[in-house]
Amino acid sequence: MAAAGRRHLVRDFNHFITCYLCRGYLIKPTTVTECLHTFCKSCIVQHFEESNDCPKCGIQVHETNPLEMLRLDNTLEEIIFKLVPGLREKEEQQEVEFWRKNQPKENGRETLKCQRFGLPDGGGDGGAGGGDDGDGGDDDDYHRSDPQIAICLDCLRNTGQSGETTVSDLMKRFIRCSSRVTVGTIKKFLSLKLKLPSSYELDVLCNGEIMGRDHTLEFIYMTRWRLRGENTYPMVLEYRPRIDFG
Known part of the structure; x- marks a missing residue:
């Protein structure tokens, strides 16, 4: 007892x-x-x-x-x-401090705010990211405390597969969003912008390596971009039609 x-x-x-x-x-x-x-x-x-x-x-x-x-x-x-x-608070504080020190510089008018599929709101009312870009100083107001990261989405062509539907370039390739966004979310964003069928699969790559759906942008930056000696901003992710090796 x-x-x-x-x-x-x-x-x-x-x-x-x-x-x-x-x-x-x-x-x-x-x-x-x-x-x-x-x-x-x-x-x-x-x-x-x-x-x-x-x-x-x-x-x-x-x-x-x-x-x-x-x-x-x-x-x-x-x-x-x-x-x-206290573990959660300690880790969140360390994460915020790290991204504060390592946050990429804004790319001026090329820096856009994602507003769909869980990407943080860009402040304002969701226009196309036009001329009224309030200097980035108020980001904390509408991005909460999420660390931010700038990425460039490039179309990767000539995959060598005949008969595949090709994908096109985005009209606006530069995006600024939460570092916690996953590759799965980026794929949904690309499918929406490129008007792809729901069954169409994309690969997202960094430095030529396919990234998993659950990988966050923070994860990719820390393990693929930063550690490979890439010091340029924004971080470049490439996309292409999924290649079936089976």
């Missing part, structure tokens, strides 16, 4: 909520779908820079692109934040 009233401490759950790689609490817990082992997102991405195997069990995750086999576990993240007091 006494055992029923035993109070559990956070350390009793550490085995389930700490990262195998860094030994700290899981930050943005990300699960490898092939073996269901979970790591901090930044830890597992850095590991996959050198290896295609799961660092815990050694299984080969993917022959060429293990990042495609990663999925964020938002439920586990919420559980960890509830178990560890």
Whole structure:
């Protein structure tokens, strides 16, 4: 009967909520779908820079692109934040400070605000990003506290597939949006702007590598753009019709 009233401490759950790689609490817990082992997102991405195997069990995750086999576990993240007091606030503050120091410069009139599919509102009433661009000083007012990032969406042609419907260039390629926007959202945005059929699939690439649907722009910037020595802004993402290698 006494055992029923035993109070559990956070350390009793550490085995389930700490990262195998860094030994700290899981930050943005990300699960490898092939073996269901979970790591901090930044830890597992850095590991996959050198290896295609799961660092815990050694299984080969993917022959060429293990990042495609990663999925964020938002439920586990919420559980960890509830178990560890102050962890959420600490991580959010560190993230805001990082992006404040590393935020790309505005590209003047080429910098546009995305307003569809979850991309933050651009202030104003959703015009085409015309001449009244209030100098970017009031961004915090209508972007909340989301860190912002500038990207350029380029059409990648000559994929070598005959008979494929081609995609065209966007009229306005430069976008400024939340760093938390995912590749899946960018694909929806492209499909809308290019008026593609709902069944039409696109690949989004950075530095020639296909990005997974769940990858955020922050994730791509940290692991593909910044770490590859790219110091130019905005970050360039390319899109093309999906290539079926099967």
